[in-house]
Structure formats: C-alpha cells, structure tokens
Amino acid sequence: MTILVTGSAGFIGFHLSRRLLEAGRAVVGLDILNAYYDPRLKAARLAILEGYAGYRHAAVDLADRERMPQVFAETKPAAVVNLAAQAGVRYSLESPETYVDSNVVGFLNILEGCRAHPPRHLVYASTSSIYGNHANLPFSVHDAATHPITLYSASKAANEAMAHAYAHLFGIPATGFRFFTVYGPWGRPDMALFKFTDAILKGQPIDVYGEGRMQRDFTYVDDIVDGLVAAIERPPAPNPAWDATRPDPATSAAPWRILNLGASRRVELMRYIEVLEEKLGRKAEINFLPMQPGDVSATEADTAETQAVLDYAPSTSIDVGVGRFVDWYREYYGV
Structure with a gap:
C-alpha cells in the first residue's frame, strides 16, 4: 500500500511519513523544500526519511499542472495525505498570491490526480483558523464555519468545499482535518514556541x-x-441520515467529512511561556503587544466526533510536549 504524503519534508508531513515508514508502509513524499523558512531544516528532515528503504522522494511543486499528473500516474497511491501548503496566518497578509498558488491551485491538482487514479482515501489538512471569530467554544465541526478572517483560512475553506465537490461528483472519499496549533520537535521556525525558544x-x-x-x-x-x-x-x-433541509456542515450525502484534531483544552499563552521557561531554566524578557490582524482570542477543539470515528484520544500535556521540543532544540542546535 503506497501512501502519497505531500509536504513530507514539512513539520507534520515529516512526522507522519516517519511513523508510516516505521510501520512498514511505502511512502512517496512530495516536497520542493521552498524557502518560506530555513530549507536546511527541511533538508535535515528529508535526510532522515531517505534513510528508510520504503521512502521515495518527488521534488515536485504541488502547483505544477504538468508534473503532478505524472506523480499520480507513476505511483498510483492507495491513499493520499495532503499536508503541503503555504502555511502561516500572518504571512498571508504579505504574500496572498502564494496562498492561491499552493493552497488552491495545488489542491486542485491533488483532486485531479485522485480523479484520474482514485485512491481509497484522500486525507487533507484544513485549519482551526477556519472558524474565524466564531464565539462558541469549543469549536464544533457541526457548527457552520463560514466567516474566515484571513486568506490562509479562506484558502482552507476552499479546500473543504473543493473536496466535497469531488466527493459528490466522482465518489472520492475525503476527510479534512482542522488542526489546532501544532507544536513539537522539528517544528516550524515561524511558530511561537520555536521563536520564543530561540x-x-x-x-x-x-x-x-x-x-x-x-x-x-x-x-x-x-x-x-x-x-x-x-x-x-x-x-x-455517505451519511445516510444527512438531511438537505438541515444540512450538517461536517458530513454529507457524499463520502466526505470534516474532523477536528486538537488537544481539547485551552491554555493561556502566558502559561505556555511559563512552561517553556521552566524547561529552559531561564526567564523570558517579554514585550507585550496588541492583537495582530487575523488573530483570534481563543481556540479549543471539540473532538467528540473524532473520538467516535477514529477512537482519537490525545494524551500529551504541554509540560511533556514542550519539554520534548526543548530537548530536541538543544540537541539539534547544540545549545
């Protein structure tokens, strides 16, 4: 069973690919190691993956309309996990074109590849920021999320709608995951934990x-x-109970669903920083600033549906998780 993982040299893509390879799966990883952040970190992740016999790499841009069909024709993956995207809420204010090219055009190429060579399942990354300024906490997939407040989250809303259209028209089973503030070893340098530690x-x-x-x-x-x-x-x-007069935003009469992936707990940013200080053994000098455009005051995932469908039970506390990140950071950078 060959699994195509896009963004395999990225943060989450690397961890997923390594987990699959350790389980004996064959992985085709797709990543061009762009310069949104230090490509050396991506290259180091890729070097680890290439140490596995079951890994094959394709240095192909997701938005490349000529080469993407070739990837699907050559690999005919049994499953596709699309994690490649232009990430970052704030960067979307500076470079909106990048988000359309990668997150919309690129995702269309994934869908067209799945149309030509249907996998058993298309799994793709969405985002918690799709909820925008939604005030009902925790965020539920059964509540409408129709008011994104950044182009990044709007591009992910487009992905969810596009996947639904292809599930409806061509029967491509698709699951979209809304990720909630992911952190850990090998994380992205533009994320708060990495920047704070540095x-x-x-x-x-x-x-x-x-x-x-x-x-x-x-x-x-x-x-x-x-x-x-x-x-x-x-x-x-397809959800046999789906009612077009009262449509459930998380399911469909097509083989399509949306799920949250989060820890299901809110942590204040200052507590997060306190844990980091404890693990580093140093105090932070803090420059307090007002909210930035595109930020929201709070997020929390309702994962009841994810637990029911996947037996999902997140278990890592921030004390443990931040500690593991600090250990990795000190070892990787020798500090």
Whole structure:
C-alpha cells in the first residue's frame, strides 16, 4: 500500500511519513523544500526519511499542472495525505498570491490526480483558523464555519468545499482535518514556541501579542499524527441520515467529512511561556503587544466526533510536549 504524503519534508508531513515508514508502509513524499523558512531544516528532515528503504522522494511543486499528473500516474497511491501548503496566518497578509498558488491551485491538482487514479482515501489538512471569530467554544465541526478572517483560512475553506465537490461528483472519499496549533520537535521556525525558544536562549526579548491573554488549543505533533494514521484506512461513507433541509456542515450525502484534531483544552499563552521557561531554566524578557490582524482570542477543539470515528484520544500535556521540543532544540542546535 503506497501512501502519497505531500509536504513530507514539512513539520507534520515529516512526522507522519516517519511513523508510516516505521510501520512498514511505502511512502512517496512530495516536497520542493521552498524557502518560506530555513530549507536546511527541511533538508535535515528529508535526510532522515531517505534513510528508510520504503521512502521515495518527488521534488515536485504541488502547483505544477504538468508534473503532478505524472506523480499520480507513476505511483498510483492507495491513499493520499495532503499536508503541503503555504502555511502561516500572518504571512498571508504579505504574500496572498502564494496562498492561491499552493493552497488552491495545488489542491486542485491533488483532486485531479485522485480523479484520474482514485485512491481509497484522500486525507487533507484544513485549519482551526477556519472558524474565524466564531464565539462558541469549543469549536464544533457541526457548527457552520463560514466567516474566515484571513486568506490562509479562506484558502482552507476552499479546500473543504473543493473536496466535497469531488466527493459528490466522482465518489472520492475525503476527510479534512482542522488542526489546532501544532507544536513539537522539528517544528516550524515561524511558530511561537520555536521563536520564543530561540530568543530566550539568545537573551533577547520575545514579542507576545494580545497582552498574553490569548488562549490556544496547543496540540502535540504525535497526537496529530495519531489521528492521521487512524484515518488513512477509515475512509468516510455517505451519511445516510444527512438531511438537505438541515444540512450538517461536517458530513454529507457524499463520502466526505470534516474532523477536528486538537488537544481539547485551552491554555493561556502566558502559561505556555511559563512552561517553556521552566524547561529552559531561564526567564523570558517579554514585550507585550496588541492583537495582530487575523488573530483570534481563543481556540479549543471539540473532538467528540473524532473520538467516535477514529477512537482519537490525545494524551500529551504541554509540560511533556514542550519539554520534548526543548530537548530536541538543544540537541539539534547544540545549545
């Protein structure tokens, strides 16, 4: 069973690919190692994956309309996990074109590949930021999420709608996962934990937005991977109880569903920083700043549906998860 993982040299894609390879699966990884953040970190992840006999790499841009069909024709994957995307809420304010190319055009190429060579299951990354300023916490997939407030989240909303159209028209089973603030070893340098750690160890101040009062559902990367692995061989079936007069936003009469992947707990940003200080053995110098455009005050995942469908049970506390990140960071950077 060959599994195509796009974004395999990215943060979550690397962890998923390694988990699958350790389980004896054949993985075709697709990644161009772009320069959104330090390509050397991506290259280091890729070097680990290439040490597995079951790994094959394709340096293909997701938005390449000529080469993407070739990838599907050559590999004919039994399952596809699309994790490649232009990430970052704030960067979407600076470079909107990048998000359309990668997240919309690129996802269309994935769907067309699945149309030509149907896999058993298409699993793809969405985002918790799709809920926008939705005030009902925890966020439920059964509540409408129709008001994204950044282009990044809008591009992910487009992915969910596009996947539904292809599930309806061509019967491609598709599961979209809304990720909640993922962190852990090999994480992205543009994420808060990475930036805070770097600054604190260098004796530099850290910028804390929203006066530190923001709350996030920080989710350890292994818990995210648990959900993805559980989903791969559990494609959705059409919901026989779906009612077009009262449509459920999370399911469909087509083989399509939306699920949350999160820890199901809110943690205030200042508590997150306190745990990091404890693990580093150093205090942070904090520069408090107001909220940034596109930020929301709080996120929390309702994972009841994910638990019911996938037996999903995230278990990593922030004390354990942040500690593992710090251990990795010190070893990788020798500090």
